[in-house]
Amino acid sequence: MSNLDNFQCLNQVVNGLDYRGYSRESGEMIEAYMRRNMFGIQPEMKIHRIFQSAFLEDDIRHNRITLPVASAGFWKDPLENLLANVAGVDEVTGSDIDYGSLVRPFHALCWTQRERATSSDWSSFSHGKPATRITTSAGKLMGRLVNRDDSSYMHRTWLVEVEYAKEDRIKALQNPSEALNRMESTGALLALSAATVRSSFKDESEVRLLYDTSLIPRPSGVTLDESKGLVHIPFDWDDFIEKSEDAPPC
Known part of the structure; x- marks a missing residue:
């Protein structure tokens, strides 16, 4: 099943709990939303x-986790977060529409x-500094x-198996129509767009x-x-x- 198929299937569980009267603050509903937003990841x-x-070590010391913004500039890849720079024009008013604002707030x-x-x-993740790999x-x-x-937990956090696509396919998705098609109430389609990566990185087997x-x-x-x-x-x-393991000696 695709990420979207898994999401739709798991969203039925959420809808079922809602129909039966479970509140969004209930443990059952939180678990269901969490599983839904994992797109089938066990x-x-x-x-x-x-x-x-x-x-x-700094994050552990401060009881926090730090995420960088999901941007082409930060990750030095022009095809990252593919909708981030998409803009259009309102056909009625003629004013500019910044569709990219829907996905630029993603951190990853x-x-x-x-x-x-x-x-x-x-080498890619240590940037020449001492590094630690955790599981x-x-x-x-x-x-x-x-x-x-x-209060927005059901729309805020996502864990996605990255979808790999050819460069021309990703570039073809960078348009206002694609952004409009992904504007729906759950936010899942926008999250999936931010987890679409060029095929040349497929060997990374990324979960984002x-x-x-x-x-x-x-x-x-x-x-x-x-x-x-x-x-x-x-x-x-x-x-x-x-x-955990430390980086091997050079």
Whole structure:
């Protein structure tokens, strides 16, 4: 099944709970929304990420997790977050429409399903600094970010197996019609657009965490550093890291 098929199937579970009278703050509904926003990823699936050790230690010390903005400029790839620069014109008023504003507030953190890191993984993510690779589960990651204290939790946080596409296909999607077609109430189609990556990176087997900072109010303790393109989110690191390894010597 595709990511969208999985989402639609799991959204039926949410609708069923809603029909039966469960509140959005109930444990059952929070679990259902979390599973829906994982697009079929199983909670027990192991995911891995290489952090620069200093940044990881700083986040743990401050009980937070830091996500960079999902932008072409930050990640130095013009096809990242493919709708971010899409604009159009209102046919009635003639005024400009900034469709990219729908997805520019996404911040993201890249994880992988691959059990073992390659030498290129270490070089790409360490940027020449001491680095640490950690292993956890998809459910632990989402479970610490989706909670009843966030009134918009059902639309804010997503965990997606990246869809890989050829460059010409991604460029073809960068138009106002595509943005309009993805404007629906759940936000899932916009999240999927921000998890579409060129095929040349397919060997990364990426699982992408997305966090939408545009939804107001933000949860207590979330801080946005727009000058650096970062969001800091309160995070419980206790029992989160299941395994860790330092970068191999050069």
